[in-house]
Amino acid sequence: MIIMDxxxxxxxxxxxxxxxxxxxxxxxxxxxxxxxELKGKLIGEAxxxxxxxIGIRVIKDGKIxxxxxxxPDCWDKCLESAVSSAKxxxxxxxEGLPQPCSLPDKxxxxxxxxxxxxxxxxxxxxxxMLAGASGTDADIVGGSASLSQGKTIIANTNGVFYSIxxxxxxxxxxxxxxTSTGYEFDSSSHIGRIDPEKTGHEAASLAVFxxxxxxxxTGIYDVILSPVAVCQLxxxxxxxxxxxxxxxxxxxxxxxxxxxGCMDTNxxxxxxxxxxxxxxxxxxxxxxxxxxxxIKAGVVSEFSYDLKTAxxxxxxxxxxxxxxxxxxxxxxxxxNIYLDGKREDIFDEKAVYAHTVVGAHxxxxxxxxxxxxxxxxxxxxxxxxxxPIRSAMLSGNVFEMLxxxxxxxxxxxxxxxVIVPALRFSGLSVVGN
Amino acid sequence: xxxxxxxxxRHVKGISTSIEIDNGVLESATNSFSDTAIMRVLGRRGWGIxxxxxxxxKTKKEINEYIALAMRYASVTEEEVTLADCRSGILPMxxxxxxxxxxxxxxxxELLSGIERAAKIEGIINTRANYTEGxxxxxxxxxxxNEYSYExxxxxxxxxxxxxxxxxxxxxxxSEHNILGLNLRHKENKGLSAAERAVKLLxxxxxxxxxxxxxxxxxxxxxxxxxxxxxxxxxxxxxxGVSVLKGMNGQKIANSIINVVDDPxxxxxxxxxxxxxxxxxxxxxxxxxxxxxxxLHNRQTLAAVGNGDAGHARGQAxxxxxxxxxxTFIENGDxxxxxIIAECRDGILLKGxxxxxxxxxxxxFQFNAEYGYVIKDGELSGMVRDVSLTxxxxxxxxxxxxxxxxxxxxxxYCGKSGQSxxxxxxSPHILLxxxxxxxxx
Numbered sequence: 015m016i017i018m019d020x021x022x023x024x025x026x027x028x029x030x031x032x033x034x035x036x037x038x039x040x041x042x043x044x045x046x047x048x049x050x051e052l053k054g055k056l057i058g059e060a061x062x063x064x065x066x067x068i069g070i071r072v073i074k075d076g077k078i079x080x081x082x083x084x085x086p087d088c089w090d091k092c093l094e095s096a097v098s099s100a101k102x103x104x105x106x107x108x109e110g111l112p113q114p115c116s117l118p119d120k121x122x123x124x125x126x127x128x129x130x131x132x133x134x135x136x137x138x139x140x141x142x143m144l145a146g147a148s149g150t151d152a153d154i155v156g157g158s159a160s161l162s163q164g165k166t167i168i169a170n171t172n173g174v175f176y177s178i179x180x181x182x183x184x185x186x187x188x189x190x191x192x193t194s195t196g197y198e199f200d201s202s203s204h205i206g207r208i209d210p211e212k213t214g215h216e217a218a219s220l221a222v223f224x225x226x227x228x229x230x231x232t233g234i235y236d237v238i239l240s241p242v243a244v245c246q247l248x249x250x251x252x253x254x255x256x257x258x259x260x261x262x263x264x265x266x267x268x269x270x271x272x273x274x275g276c277m278d279t280n281x282x283x284x285x286x287x288x289x290x291x292x293x294x295x296x297x298x299x300x301x302x303x304x305x306x307x308x309i310k311a312g313v314v315s316e317f318s319y320d321l322k323t324a325x326x327x328x329x330x331x332x333x334x335x336x337x338x339x340x341x342x343x344x345x346x347x348x349x350n351i352y353l354d355g356k357r358e359d360i361f362d363e364k365a366v367y368a369h370t371v372v373g374a375h376x377x378x379x380x381x382x383x384x385x386x387x388x389x390x391x392x393x394x395x396x397x398x399x400x401x402p403i404r405s406a407m408l409s410g411n412v413f414e415m416l417x418x419x420x421x422x423x424x425x426x427x428x429x430x431x432v433i434v435p436a437l438r439f440s441g442l443s444v445v446g447n
Numbered sequence: 448x449x450x451x452x453x454x455x456x457r458h459v460k461g462i463s464t465s466i467e468i469d470n471g472v473l474e475s476a477t478n479s480f481s482d483t484a485i486m487r488v489l490g491r492r493g494w495g496i497x498x499x500x501x502x503x504x505k506t507k508k509e510i511n512e513y514i515a516l517a518m519r520y521a522s523v524t525e526e527e528v529t530l531a532d533c534r535s536g537i538l539p540m541x542x543x544x545x546x547x548x549x550x551x552x553x554x555x556x557e558l559l560s561g562i563e564r565a566a567k568i569e570g571i572i573n574t575r576a577n578y579t580e581g582x583x584x585x586x587x588x589x590x591x592x593n594e595y596s597y598e599x600x601x602x603x604x605x606x607x608x609x610x611x612x613x614x615x616x617x618x619x620x621x622s623e624h625n626i627l628g629l630n631l632r633h634k635e636n637k638g639l640s641a642a643e644r645a646v647k648l649l650x651x652x653x654x655x656x657x658x659x660x661x662x663x664x665x666x667x668x669x670x671x672x673x674x675x676x677x678x679x680x681x682x683x684x685x686x687x688g689v690s691v692l693k694g695m696n697g698q699k700i701a702n703s704i705i706n707v708v709d710d711p712x713x714x715x716x717x718x719x720x721x722x723x724x725x726x727x728x729x730x731x732x733x734x735x736x737x738x739x740x741x742x743l744h745n746r747q748t749l750a751a752v753g754n755g756d757a758g759h760a761r762g763q764a765x766x767x768x769x770x771x772x773x774x775t776f777i778e779n780g781d782x783x784x785x786x787i788i789a790e791c792r793d794g795i796l797l798k799g800x801x802x803x804x805x806x807x808x809x810x811x812f813q814f815n816a817e818y819g820y821v822i823k824d825g826e827l828s829g830m831v832r833d834v835s836l837t838x839x840x841x842x843x844x845x846x847x848x849x850x851x852x853x854x855x856x857x858x859x860y861c862g863k864s865g866q867s868x869x870x871x872x873x874s875p876h877i878l879l880x881x882x883x884x885x886x887x888x
Contacts, residue, residue, distance in 0.1 A: 053493075053526050054687055059767065060520040061496030083480040084500045095478045102476040102556055137523050155687040155808070190689055195808040232657060263470055265573045265609045265616070341479055373804040376815035376835065380609060380616050383833040385656070385885030387813040389806065405811060407837045407885045409656055445656045445885055447839070 020044070024169050027070060027089055032171045034097050035072035035079075037111050039171070041298060042068050043340045045164030048131045050140055052157035052187075057140060060133065065164075067340030070096045071299075076105040078322065080343045107325045111170045112300040122178070122293040126204040129181040131161045139210050143187050146214025152196060152221040157187035161205065168300045176296040183208050187217035194227070194402075196220030196390065197370070201430050203291050220369065220390045227391075227404030230446040236365035236420070237408060237442045238394055241427035244353065244434045246374035251382050251412040252283075256308045257346045258317040262327045265380055267413050271314050278419040279312040280355035287333065290350030292431035296333070299344045303333035320346050352426075353434040359397065360421035360438040367394035368408065377412065385409035385445075407445040415439050449518055451488045453530060455589035456510075457723055458484035458502045459764035466556055466578040468563045476552050483765035488517035493524025498765050531749040533757045535593045536727035541714040544628035547580050547602045555580075558631035559604060565638030566608040570646040573609040576638070578602070578631065583764065593725040601626050601716065601869055603858065606638045610645035617651075617832065619644030620817075624716050624858040624869065647830060648818055654834035654886025660794035661836065661882035662787055662822065665855040668777060669872030670800045670814050673861065675840045676707045677772040679807040680733045680741075682748030682755060684770075691810035691840055695739050696754040701844035703737040704780050711759065711773035715871040716858030719761065723768035726758040734844075745770050763866040772861065776873035780850025787849050787878045789825040795884060796820040796827060797834060800857075810840040835885040843879065851876040 024040045031038025044066045051059040069082040070093050079100025083092040129135070139159040147154055160183070167177040185208060186199035198217035200208040239247070260266040287293055287303035297303050299321055307315045318334035319327075323346060336347030361367075369390035377384035391403040423436035460482045467474040484502035488495045495517035505513075547555075555578060563576035580602040587595045603624025610617050619641040623630055663671060684690040692700070701707075711719050711728035722728050724746055731741050742748075742755035748770055749757040762768035788796070796819055803814025815835040820827040856873035 048520075050523070056525040057493060057523055058526040058528075059494045059496055060523050061494075061498065061767070062516065062520055063498035063765075064500065065498075066500055078475070080475060080477050081479055082477075085480060085482050085503075086501065088480050092480060095480075098552075099475065099477050102473060102553060104471075104473040106472070133520065133523050153688060155689045188689065190808045193691060193809050195689065195806055263573050264611065265618070267616075341481070343475055343477065372806055372811065373802075373813035373815065373835070373837075376801045376803060376813070378618075378801070378833055380618050381833070383653070383887060385815070385833070385835040385837075385887075387806075387811055387837045389809075389811075405837075405839070407656070407813070407835070407883060409835075409885045409887050411887065443656060443887060445658075445837075445883060447658075447883055 023086065023089065024167065027093060028169060028171050031070065031072055031093055035074040035100065037073045037171050039071040039111055039299065040068055040169050041337060041340055042167040043164065045162055046131055047160060047162035048133065048136050049158060049160035050136045052140065052154065055144060055154040068092065069337065069340045069342070071343070072096045072100050073108055074100050076108040077101065077103045079103060082341045109325055111172055112174055114173045115302065117295045117302060120288060122288060122295065124180045124203045124291060124293050126181040129161060129163070129183060129205045131163055135205065136161055139185055142210035143185055143214035146211035147187060147189065147218040150218040150222050152189040152191040152218040155188050155190050159185045168296060168298060170300055174300040176300060178294055185210055185213055187214050189217045189221040191221040191225050194221050194224040223399065224390045224402045227402035230403045230406050230444060232446045233444060234441055235444050236363065236438065236440045238360060238365045238367045238436055238438045240367065240369050240436050241429060241434045242370050243368045244437050245429045245432045246371050247377065247384065247412055248353070249432065250374045250377045251379055253348060253351065254379055256317055258319040258327065258329060259323045259346055261317050267382055268314055273314065275313045277309050277312040277416050280419060280422065281309055281312050281416060282354045283309040284352050285348050285350060286352055287349035290431055290433065292349040294349060297335040298337040299335040301331045301333045301335065303349060306332050306334065318346050320344055349431065351432045355422045357424045357435065358421050360423050360436065361394050361397045364393065364395040365438060366403065366406065366444060367392045367399060371408065382411045382413040384412060405447045409443045409445070451490065451514060451518055451590065453489040453590050454486060454514055455587065455724065456484055456486045457762065458586045459583045461581060461583035461764065464552065464580040466559050468560055468576045470573055473556055476556050481764065485762065485765050485767065486513050486517055487767065488514055488521060489528055490518055490521025490524060493521055493526045493528060495519065495521030495524070496767055528747055529750040530746040531757055533726045533746055535725045537595045537597065537721040538712060538728065540597060540720055541627060547600055547629040548582060550629055555631060562604065562606050562634050562638040565635035566606055566642040568639065568642045570610045570612065571608045571642050572611045576604060576606040578604045587721065587725050589725050595721045595725060597720050599626060602629060604631060606641050608642040608645045610649050612649045615649050617645050617648035619648065626716060626718055627714065648832050651818060651830040651832040653888040654795065654819060654831040654884065655888035656884055656886045658881055658883055660791050661879045661884060662791050662794065662796045663877050663879060664796070664798045665853065665874050665876060666857045667797050667800050667814065667816050668874030668877045669857050670803045672707055672777045672874050673772060673775045673870065673872040674803040674805040674814060675812045675843065676733060677709060677775040678805050679840055680743050681770040682742045682744035682752050684807050685742050686748045686751050689808035691807065692739060698739055699737050700739045700841060701734055701737040702847050704850050705734055705737050705844060705847055706732065706778035707734040708732050708778060709743055709759065709772050709775045713774045715774040715856050717773035717870040719773060722758050723760040723762045726760065728758045729756050731756045743770055743772065761868050763868065766866050769864060769866065771863065771868050772870055774856065774871040776854060776856060777850060777875065777877065779852045779854045779875050782849045782851050784851050784853055784876050787851050787876050788822060788827065790849060791822050791878055792825050794822045795834065796822055797836060811837065812840060813837045831886065831888070833886060837883045837885060846880040847877050848880050849878040
């Protein structure tokens with residue numbers, strides 16, 4: 015019933031929009047969710063939410079205007095605001111919103127029909143996480159479980175109408191043992207694919223393991239970054255540098271490096287829009303998605319584009335437009351990022367192992383320079399963590415490091431929409447306390 | 448239906464404006480409209496919470512239905528909750544100089560564009576400027592009969608410039624945010640200063656890491672006050688045992704010259720006339736003459752932990768209120784800036800901030816300065832870039848040897864549990880002995 019109303023509303027907006035501008039587009043999103051918060055090891059908060067929102071975009075004479083609202087009664091004011099916003103923007107080359115076309119008949123596997131946003135499913139996740147964490151002397155200080163279902167629609171005046179439904183399950187747990195902290199998390203589109211016992215167990219084990227850490231001498235070491243630490247650093251530095259907008263605006267390390275073999279020959283980095291939680295057959299402005307091979311065997315091969323940036327720089331959209339909910343205008347983003355290459359055993363030779371880093375967002379996104387504090391760091395040797403390191407600051411340059419990777423672990427970890435292995439580097443600077 | 452022990456509703460209706468200019472191109476100038484409410488209901492043990500979009504005006508019957516729904520959620524919660532009795536009330540709003548809502552979007556675009564253009568100097572290859580303005584009408588009601596309503600407009604801009612020479616690229620950035628009215632006029636000098644810094648950084652050397660004495664400028668020392676002291680003093684973290692300050696009340700945790708305050712009543716960017724639980728905001732002296740004096744609390748953590756003041760509950764529109772900082776600062780000391788540099792003798796001056804992060808349970812913080820200067824024989828010498836500071840909160844507080852008398856407040860946003868709230872950090876210049884400095888030089 016509600017779905018029919020929304021479709022009628024979208025049609026209405028597009029019809030009115032077509033009369034006021036050359037083209038119009040509606041991005042619709044709605045959803046519901048339930049979440050539980052642990053306070054210590056007890057459930058302290060239980061909450062539910064329903065969301066609804068539309069983002070309207072209009073284009074007139076190459077001028078683009080946007081607005082958004084979460085009030086269905088406000089849509090005409092929102093359309094009016096998008097039209098006046100277009101009047102202010104700088105005109106640019108614009109060759110039109112996407113056209114309808116046939117899409118591959120593929121199940122993206124992002125909707126779990128067995129996932130229900132109910133209290134008992136969420137409490138079950140919490141109980142299983144607590145069971146996983148029991149039996150250690152770590153205190154549970156917090157945690158959460160959330161379940162969600164959502165639908166998005168992208169529709170435009172050319173007749174594109176693409177709708178996708180997704181589900182999500184997420185858990186996290188925070189622990190402490192004396193002044194040693196641990197944190198773990200898991201998420202998936204399918205409730206059966208997250209492992210609450212493992213998340214609970216890992217969170218507790220991290221705090222316990224790091225309890226009696228020894229200081230490390232300042233010096234140059236071999237360092238292994240866990241998949242989480244790799245994800246933190248590439249998310250802050252590497253991924254923004256591959257956006258076609260940053261490259262063409264000359265604020266990316268990769269400016270002028272298309273076709274250059276300036277990364278390790280064992281490094282492949284790609285976006286696969288059909289394999290992971292972030293999957294979609296059309297991006298959030300309706301362009302059909304495709305695989306993007308950013309880095310192929312160390313060679314910088316492609317950058318990502320949305321329509322606006324592609325038209326401006328005489329490129330083609332790579333189907334990379336994403337939105338942060340209905341409120342945001344489309345911008346260049348990623349669907350499912352994979353870092354891949356030849357795999358090997360990287361945990362045998364002695365090295366400093368970093369589980370996570372503190373302060374990845376303070377890295378210099380333009381130059382790639384960073385220095386971060388390590389969390390749950392350890393000496394790694396013979397395939398296992400040997401002894402904990404109390405505190406260590408790691409300094410380096412993300413781009414320099416990726417020129418010379420010592421090795422990639424056998425297994426990758428799925429971290430939401432980023433799927434990466436652990437990476438081993440030599441000759442990195444570590445400052446002890 | 449089982450009666451709730453307490454409930455409150457915080458409804459925020461707002462319009463947000465954003466302007467983005469990238470290399471002279473006006474990318475977007477947008478108004479968006481939102482209407483969200485959050486209801487918290489206290490069940491027998493713990494909170495049931497309902498987020499409601501398009502809250503609008505609700506009838507008594509509709510409100511009762513939401514209460515019943517929230518009570519159903521609260522049926523699975525397990526935590527005993529006591530709410531401290533606190534003074535409810537609202538502070539008067541500050542006077543606005545020039546109301547941003549009275550200025551057309553077109554004029555704001557022109558003013559922002561002027562700031563961005565000022566950053567186009569020789570050596571600069573890219574400039575960007577953003578303006579954000581959010582007006583929210585906040586309505587608070589609770590089951591004890593408290594009702595408050597206020598409207599606040601927060602606005603500000605940022606400008607950044609990228610410089611390039613050969614293969615070397617560097618960026619400079621300036622930003623200002625406030626609650627006292629439009630701040631876009633006559634700010635071209637800020638665009639210029641972002642650009643000049645980016646150009647100067649091209650010749651700066653990477654900082655050399657190691658343990659050394661450091662002088663922190665007002666902005667970075669303010670980040671220290673916020674990240675290292677402020678977060679660790681948040682009552683929810685203390686209550687759950689994830690703060691190194693837990694159980695240390697009344698103990699000497701810092702050099703006696705150190706006073707750290709959180710004051711939501713100041714008319715800075717972190718100001719709020721009433722907190723998200725209807726409590727009258729108060730100034731809280733976290734560290735007084737080096738002694739841990741008070742924690743920041745909401746009603747629940749005050750009842751559970753004690754030692755401190757409620758009135759520090761804040762939440763994003765549609766989100767649960769958490770214990771948050773507002774305007775957090777280190778008080779002035781009695782040294783001068785020159786004395787501090789001279790006293791440092793050999794070390795490093797750290798300037799500006801690219802942000803920071805803290806693990807309050809472990810007591811470890813990390814932050815990054817925008818740039819710095821090597822201090823040699825008590826004088827500034829070469830400029831350095833990409834320099835960071837990490838440390839142990841308690842050790843560092845004892846190692847602050849001097850505070851200057853030149854405090855400045857810097858506005859920004861702080862993230863916690865996925866919520867972002869406006870805050871201000873501040874400090875005078877401080878001298879920090881045996882600081883752990885990171886850099887690649």
